[in-house]
Amino acid sequence: MIMQSEITFLGTVSHPNLVKLLGYCCDDVEFLLVYEFMPKGSLETHLFWRNNNTEPLSWDTRLKIAIGAARGLAYLHTSDKQIIYRDFKASNILLDEEFNAKISDFGLAKLGPSAGDSHVTTRIIGTYGYAAPEYIATGHLYVKSDVYGFGVVLLEMLKGMRALDQKRPSGQQNLVEWIKPYLSDKSKLKSDIMDEKIEGQYSTNAALKAAQLTLKCLETDPKLRPSMQQVLHTLETIQAIKLRRRKRTKHCSKFATINNFQ
Numbered sequence: 001m002i003m004q005s006e007i008t009f010l011g012t013v014s015h016p017n018l019v020k021l022l023g024y025c026c027d028d029v030e031f032l033l034v035y036e037f038m039p040k041g042s043l044e045t046h047l048f049w050r051n052n053n054t055e056p057l058s059w060d061t062r063l064k065i066a067i068g069a070a071r072g073l074a075y076l077h078t079s080d081k082q083i084i085y086r087d088f089k090a091s092n093i094l095l096d097e098e099f100n101a102k103i104s105d106f107g108l109a110k111l112g113p114s115a116g117d118s119h120v121t122t123r124i125i126g127t128y129g130y131a132a133p134e135y136i137a138t139g140h141l142y143v144k145s146d147v148y149g150f151g152v153v154l155l156e157m158l159k160g161m162r163a164l165d166q167k168r169p170s171g172q173q174n175l176v177e178w179i180k181p182y183l184s185d186k187s188k189l190k191s192d193i194m195d196e197k198i199e200g201q202y203s204t205n206a207a208l209k210a211a212q213l214t215l216k217c218l219e220t221d222p223k224l225r226p227s228m229q230q231v232l233h234t235l236e237t238i239q240a241i242k243l244r245r246r247k248r249t250k251h252c253s254k255f256a257t258i259n260n261f262q
Helices: 002-010 043-048 059-078 133-138 145-159 175-182 186-193 204-217 228-260
Strands: 021-026 031-035 093-095 101-103
Touching: 043 093, 043 145, 059 093, 059 101, 059 145, 059 228, 133 145, 145 175, 145 204, 145 228, 175 186, 186 204, 204 228
Parallel strands: none
Antiparallel strands: 021 031, 093 101
């Protein structure tokens, strides 16, 4: 049933940030789906399963991945069918050779509410730690339930830690419950929010905006969360901060060099 759902959805949507379903094979024993090859694997692997021979994802790459995934979700939410993805998590974000993100695994995707309705009511399935609180509590699934899951993954990318980890000390095992109170506090950026492996790669302004965006995505009330289009716009604004900073630095270096020859 899940594979049939995936074929149904991937057969009707197409976007650069959604994985391509190339075909499927079915016999009496097995049902196999064939996707395009994604050589860099999943975001989860790069964030949490690195070995000593691989570099941690840089700030720029994490931002690029977040923007790509946001584009994919925004497309689903604004398509004619208004699709709710329902299981957004790091393991479902696949990466090509250039670290372009593509959302995969549409087995739990659901058509959005009919005109005039705010939500659909459905059986509660998904991944604990990423599922929105209103969905867990009531079975009510909103388009913005996906935004909550995106916020959890964005927090994982900022902190470099899993959403849930029983090996962490008490009070830190649930990443959202642990870090969410700090997300609006600029003084907590380096000490409590940002991954120490990317220290020095981002401007304070960009990191703070990313933290504040994460907080908005994690709002308990779905009506207070931004749309994925708004999330995408904010992420692109953060990326532009990085680009402007580099241009200013390059200009200052040229100016200093010219002065040295005068």
